[in-house]
Amino acid sequence: MTVTSWNRLAATSVLLDGFHALKHAVRFGAEVPVAVAVDRAAALALAEELAPDVRDTLDELLTEVPESTYTSLVPRPHPTAVAALAVRPSRAANLDRLARIPRAAPVVVLDQPRNLGNAGAVIRLAAGFGATGVVTTGTLDPWHPTVVRGGAGLHFATAVERLTVPELPPGPLYALDPEGDDIRGVKLPDDAVLAFGSERSGLSAELRTRADHLLSLPMRPQVSSYNLATSVAMTLYHWSTGTGAPLQGRGELRD
Ligand SMILES: C[S@@+](CC[C@H](N)C(=O)[O-])C[C@H]1O[C@@H](n2cnc3c(N)ncnc32)[C@H](O)[C@@H]1O
Structure with missing residues (x-):
């Protein structure tokens, strides 16, 4: 060498x-x-x-x-x-893994994340829970060396790709937001696409419009939000327990 x-x-x-x-x-x-x-x-x-x-x-x-x-x-x-x-796995191979239905485990979407350490931690979480993939929207490169370092080599255990909102994989889109309905009452399906907002400004308007359901994690009233990676951890854990009631149809939880 x-x-x-x-x-x-x-x-x-x-x-x-x-x-x-x-x-x-x-x-x-x-x-x-x-x-x-x-x-x-x-x-x-x-x-x-x-x-x-x-x-x-x-x-x-x-x-x-x-x-x-x-x-x-x-x-x-x-x-x-x-x-x-x-x-690095090819984009075509990743897109194929992300698009395949039926899906055995959710896809995590980070909508315009800013922090490379958070992205690495989320890829490690996704690997641990056997998630199908981690998709980022926006400018952050999920294969940036700092993200790969944070992911401890686990980029290869899941499909990691950057996409635009219109390109998101198929499946019901559950967006996480402190204003949503309590996640504990909802059973997350295996083909769910679970979206999380950016550290500074939360979910983008484009992603909110596309979301089928808006869900919140339990939190005391005076706390404004959790860290992005810990929110992903709680949501994947909730999915893994298989608890809550199934939802049918777009927007059923809202309004
Ligand atoms: C640090 S938070 C964003 C805070 C941002 N200032 C806002 O206005 O939403 C990053 C992301 O974590 C998720 N998150 C944090 N706390 C949450 C909660 N209690 N319920 C649901 N999602 C939460 C959301 O997806 C949020 O967009």
Whole structure:
């Protein structure tokens, strides 16, 4: 592995920063053309302890490099001194996964999010709950290196794509807003599209217009809102419990 070949691949790949990101990406089927470690034996020992299922794959993938080479490849050294490049899934493949009906688990939509850390945390949540995908609208790139870092390599466990509101996947659109009806009374279907507003201004007018149902998370009156990622966590948890009553038809909850 030369620095030149890394740099050539880096232009079209996703940086997996640290052992855990590499472990997750490999586990969820990412194509990893190159992976490096400052201490290969230590990385494999970590795999044996924490991820024996991917130990042999990492043994094949990892090349030991001097610390000076490793630090020249990554913007911020990771405590595990492991890094890799993974091939980003194609937009066509992601769109296909997002559009497929019937769907076994919801799609999460972040409507014009601003905070890269929130987006990473939401992708990690979506992976944990087995959500079909995470879609962002607006300018934030959900494959930005900081989002990938926050997602701990779990972008490969779900379909992550940026779309416009008219391009959102099919399925009943449940938009989360403190002014909506109490989510606890509503059973979220597996084909739901669950939308959350931006950190600063909430749901956009375009998304509100498109929404079939407006739902709220329980909250004391003097608190104005929850953090975006924690709202996604509560909503996915509610979906996973399968509780509440099914809803039929557009706008049934409103007015
Ligand atoms: C930080 S909040 C946005 C706050 C923003 N100032 C507003 O006016 O809505 C980000 C998103 O989290 C979700 N959210 C936060 N608290 C919620 C609640 N109590 N019920 C439903 N959704 C909530 C909503 O989707 C909201 O748009």
